Amino acid sequence: MPSIQQLPAHVADRIAAGEVVERPASVVKELVENSIDAGASAVAVELRRGGMGLIRVTDNGCGIAPEELPTAFLRHATSKLRKPEDLGSIGTLGFRGEALAAISAVSRVEIRTRRREDPMGAVLRLEGGAPGAVEESGAPEGTAILVRDLFFNTPARLKFMKKDSAETAAAAGLMQHLALSHPEVSFKFIKDGAEALHTPGDGRLDSAIYAALGRDFARSLIPVKGGGDGVAVSGFVTRPLQGRGSRGMQVFFVNGRFIKSQLLTAALEEGYRNQIMKGRFPGCVLAVEMPAEAVDVNVHPAKTVVKFAREKAVFDAVYYTVLDCLAERGGPVPAPPPAEAGKTANPRGDFFQSMDARTYREREAKPAARKAEGSPSPPAWNTERGGPRLSDSVPPPKSWAPAPPEERTPERREAGPPPGLGRPAEKRPPARERPFVPAIPQMGAELPGQKTLERPREAPWRVAGEVLRTYIVCESEDGCVFLIDKHAAHERINFDRMKAALEPPMRQALLTPAAVELGREDASLLLENLPLLEEFGFSCEDFGGGSVLVREVPADMDAADVTAVLEEIAGKLRSGRSAEERREGLLHTMACKAAIKGGWKSSPEELRALVEKVQSGEVKYCPHGRPVAVRLTKYELEKMFKRA
Ligand code: ADP
Ligand code: MG
Numbered sequence: 090m091p092s093i094q095q096l097p098a099h100v101a102d103r104i105a106a107g108e109v110v111e112r113p114a115s116v117v118k119e120l121v122e123n124s125i126d127a128g129a130s131a132v133a134v135e136l137r138r139g140g141m142g143l144i145r146v147t148d149n150g151c152g153i154a155p156e157e158l159p160t161a162f163l164r165h166a167t168s169k170l171r172k173p174e175d176l177g178s179i180g181t182l183g184f185r186g187e188a189l190a191a192i193s194a195v196s197r198v199e200i201r202t203r204r205r206e207d208p209m210g211a212v213l214r215l216e217g218g219a220p221g222a223v224e225e226s227g228a229p230e231g232t233a234i235l236v237r238d239l240f241f242n243t244p245a246r247l248k249f250m251k252k253d254s255a256e257t258a259a260a261a262g263l264m265q266h267l268a269l270s271h272p273e274v275s276f277k278f279i280k281d282g283a284e285a286l287h288t289p290g291d292g293r294l295d296s297a298i299y300a301a302l303g304r305d306f307a308r309s310l311i312p313v314k315g316g317g318d319g320v321a322v323s324g325f326v327t328r329p330l331q332g333r334g335s336r337g338m339q340v341f342f343v344n345g346r347f348i349k350s351q352l353l354t355a356a357l358e359e360g361y362r363n364q365i366m367k368g369r370f371p372g373c374v375l376a377v378e379m380p381a382e383a384v385d386v387n388v389h390p391a392k393t394v395v396k397f398a399r400e401k402a403v404f405d406a407v408y409y410t411v412l413d414c415l416a417e418r419g420g421p422v423p424a425p426p427p428a429e430a431g432k433t434a435n436p437r438g439d440f441f442q443s444m445d446a447r448t449y450r451e452r453e454a455k456p457a458a459r460k461a462e463g464s465p466s467p468p469a470w471n472t473e474r475g476g477p478r479l480s481d482s483v484p485p486p487k488s489w490a491p492a493p494p495e496e497r498t499p500e501r502r503e504a505g506p507p508p509g510l511g512r513p514a515e516k517r518p519p520a521r522e523r524p525f526v527p528a529i530p531q532m533g534a535e536l537p538g539q540k541t542l543e544r545p546r547e548a549p550w551r552v553a554g555e556v557l558r559t560y561i562v563c564e565s566e567d568g569c570v571f572l573i574d575k576h577a578a579h580e581r582i583n584f585d586r587m588k589a590a591l592e593p594p595m596r597q598a599l600l601t602p603a604a605v606e607l608g609r610e611d612a613s614l615l616l617e618n619l620p621l622l623e624e625f626g627f628s629c630e631d632f633g634g635g636s637v638l639v640r641e642v643p644a645d646m647d648a649a650d651v652t653a654v655l656e657e658i659a660g661k662l663r664s665g666r667s668a669e670e671r672r673e674g675l676l677h678t679m680a681c682k683a684a685i686k687g688g689w690k691s692s693p694e695e696l697r698a699l700v701e702k703v704q705s706g707e708v709k710y711c712p713h714g715r716p717v718a719v720r721l722t723k724y725e726l727e728k729m730f731k732r733a
Pocket of ligand 1: 119123124127148150151152153161162166167168169186187188189190232
């Protein structure tokens with residue numbers, strides 16, 4: 090049996106080094122974090138051949154005293170004072186006094202440094218951790234560390250290195266995250282001689298986003314701020330209409346650390362529910378702050394995964410911050426949706442019934458006024474006025490507040506962690522040509538042609554008319570032309586009204602109850618959900634043999650559609666996993682059924698009422714996330730006609 094020996098120090102160092110120094114990006118991370126700790130306001134990182142050729146990190150921080158230079162490279166050497174209570178979290182903070190030791194153990198390092206107060210700087214070279222002599226040298230204020238021949242003495246590690254391009258991409262992603270989490274520091278990233286990133290370091294997150302993630306993304310953002318219950322949330326999120334094709338642009342920081350979290354992703358996306366188009370994803374740069382003890386960062390320094398002590402508080406803080414902010418700041422309106430091929434007349438003539446029930450009842454109390462407006466009388470017997478008040482027995486609508494995270498949209502949570510930001514140069518001009526742009530004062534400002542439809546302080550828009558029996562044309566006082574998709578707008582109004590469910594829906598009793606053939610499966614689905622159907626204004630009972638007998642339907646749907654509507658509802662009930670999802674499905678169906686359709690002829694009153702809702706900013710997207718209105722400025726029109 091061999092005797093027990095202590096490993097020679099240089100061997101132990103090499104083993105330990107593998108933990109800190111996995112790949113070039115981890116070297117960059119440790120060195121840049123040291124620069125930030127040293128109070129640098131500018132940090133430049135240069136990489137050749139994915140870092141396998143060379144890594145150079147230069148800062149203008151406090152520098153190191155010549156006599157302390159060798160000490161800095163000893164294991165467990167650190168100048169960063171810590172209170173005893175910090176000790177527990179040393180591993181998570183990455184202050185372990187071993188980065189320089191670990192890096193120098195597996196490479197050839199040259200460090201050149203000068204403190205502001207010293208007339209001369211110093212230089213030290215190390216090879217495989219073995220230091221040479223400290224020499225006096227001229228040097229700019231700050232520290233420059235040059236790392237060459239990484240893993241030259243650990244061939245096993247060297248073998249596992251990915252292609253240079255993969256290493257460069259990893260480092261580029263890291264630089265983006267560092268830049269976004271430290272807007273107060275100006276970062277420069279140079280790969281193989283070309284500048285790939287340069288942030289202004291003006292302390293503004295919007296400037297950092299612009300520089301790190303590109304102009305187009307920066308312009309699609311609106312600021313958010315909020316939180317509660319010990320969790321603060323701030324940053325930027327994309328406007329709903331500027332959703333992205335993937336989750337690649339969802340960037341989260343928890344207490345300043347870049348992390349990936351399905352919980353945060355789910356909370357963010359929940360905030361966009363019914364506002365973003367299917368298959369599109371919101372982007373964001375969100376900082377989530379909470380007491381250090383409320384979050385458990387995986388002890389491995391390179392890991393980007395955290396565990397929250399109070400998941401619900403974190404979820405709610407992000408969700409409500411996003412939701413509130415989107416409700417307030419709304420969004421722009423880019424391209425018009427495709428026109429709906431449609432019928433030629435509104436078969437119902439009952440637009441006002443689909444306003445809220447109270448308005449309708451008030452109108453009913455003034456029949457003379459109705460006559461004067463020329464509205465036709467309601468198409469069926471209104472149970473609210475004379476018939477059996479079935480709706481009294483309907484349980485009050487449940488709250489529409491979001492379910493706790495566990496119950497929500499599992500497919501989102503199972504979709505895996507959002508991919509990182511490994512897409513650095515997409516759609517941008519080559520790095521060298523990209524102008525360096527400092528602060529962007531108008532972050533969150535409107536794009537040309539994409540004005541947020543805010544609360545009106547302006548005169549009512551003039552309704553010029555309707556085209557293609559689908560789009561309302563109006564004009565604002567300040568000379569803009571708006572096109573409103575009447576079906577989309579009305580669908581949204583219905584959706585919000587039904588969702589708020591302040592009053593039970595009005596019903597119409599069918600003159601002859603309809604026996605609807607649905608097949609056994611669908612029929613039993615509906616019969617199992619009778620209370621839910623009641624809530625939406627349907628009164629049904631079992632008719633046997635896969636049929637359902639319908640006595641009443643919501644007043645604002647076309648009674649002739651009852652079979653098709655019930656079939657659609659059965660589909661929603663089948664696909665809804667939770668009660669919440671099934672209710673939401675019905676809400677979509679009924680909002681759509683109660684809406685005037687493109688292709689129908691609408692009365693001037695209908696058009697007017699829709700325009701008011703859109704102008705007030707109450708209505709921005711249809712429940713499927715399509716825009717309800719587009720705006721054309723006078724200038725844009727003039728450009729089309731070559732007047733401008
Ligand atoms: P830690 O960062 O945990 O203290 P490191 O091995 O990364 O351990 O660094 C060791 C020490 O070297 C630091 O505590 C600091 O005093 C000094 N140091 C490292 N990098 C810099 C730098 N860029 N500027 C000034 N001092 C530095
Ligand atoms: Mg360090």
